[in-house]
Amino acid sequence: MSVIDxxxxxxxxxxxxxxxxxxxxxxxxxxxxxxxxxxxxxxxxKDAISALSAGADPRQVIRQMRL
Known part of the structure; x- marks a missing residue:
């Protein structure tokens, strides 16, 4: 039964x-x-390899990827 009778x-x-x-x-x-x-x-x-190939520091990649 519902609230409405x-x-x-x-x-x-x-x-x-x-x-x-x-x-x-x-x-x-x-x-x-x-x-x-x-x-x-x-x-x-793929993104991490690309960033590392472009010369990014691994710690920066970790921080940017929120790992």
Whole structure:
């Protein structure tokens, strides 16, 4: 029952979330996170190599990359 006391509001029965669907969602999210992590690692490595090649001090690169 809602805060508003009326008969015309539909009663919503809580549904059980399908376990199989939850597992598939978790697997997909995990795969997406892994792909994103690899892309981030590649980009950070590329940026660091570029900065070091340009003559930047490694401590400066660490500070700029907030490592």
């Amino acid at each position: 009326c008969d015309y509001l539909p009663t919503v029965k809580p549904q059980q979330f399908p376990r199989e669907l939850a597992v598939l969602i978790v697997r997909k999210a995990s795969a997406m996170a892994e792909a994103f992590e690899q892309q981030a690692l590649d980009q950070l490595t």
